[in-house]
Amino acid sequence: MRNCDLDHRIAGTLTGMSSDSPDDDALTWAGDTEPGAQVSRPAGSAPSSESTVSSGWRVVGKPGRVATAPQDQRSGQMSSVALVTHGILAGVYLLYTIGWLIAAQRATGAPADIVGSLMFTVGLWLAVLAPALWTAATLWLTRGAPSLRGRMIALVMGALVLAPWPFIVGAS
Template identity: 40%
Template sequence: MTSDADDALSWDGDEDQPHHKSADGPAKPALPGGWTAVGKDSESVGRIEADGTITAAQEPRSLSTPMLLLVGIVGGVYLLYTIGWIIGGLNLQVSALFLVSSVMYQVGVWAAVLAPALWFLAVWVLTRRSATWTRVVGLLAGVALLVPWPFVMTGAVGA
């Protein structure tokens, strides 16, 4: 017989739940058919079969078509940003030498030229196990933050 305190911590039918066994030992995290795990360590989640056993974890999924298109478009924008930083940086070279030394200017220009590629690489590596929306936000934040303002303001002529 159980006390009222024990009854409050259980639900009718809890003890009837099947215990899923893995073929290679203790129970591992698994989802029933039709469900997909996302996020960190999602590739380690197995699938519960009809007989109650757990199959091995699924292989990492490839990019969906919309995500592949977004990555291609944003990668192209970052390439254009790199070219814009090169052109804008070279156009400002004469006027900038009055303010800073030549070495400092070159370091700044090349840091700006490499920034889009480094941002893309960082987002790609750091969000590989995250949800898709996290990667999209990171890529779009780079589009907003890395605009080559010297090129936008003066154009290719350097007026």
């Protein structure tokens, strides 16, 4: 390249003028046609993929079509309302576990025989674990569900059923 051509290009770039050479554009690629050039093809024929694709590449799919994900697949993210509801229900289940733990520690009416006493103790500790087990089972069984409605219904039903009534009422 001659020195005067380089000066002309620099001066044209600084003043906002562009040169007629296709190499002056920063976003051109090898194989691009000039901006004013048209690819000639016979009338009535579809555009050929070979004319618009560089050698060594091939076109896959139909031109102008964009692949989209199917509508029936979930994105994996919960809505804000669902996330807040899950958090509230998780807090309720944690409070239920604490309530059942307090009720189990207060319980004094164990039967005198060994089998009855063992069953009473196991029942108390299963009552303490019930909210955590219900939550884990609900989340595990509804992990592939198409909507969150079934999960929410199961969690709300568990919140109604698993309330620590001995702690709420104050009886032991």
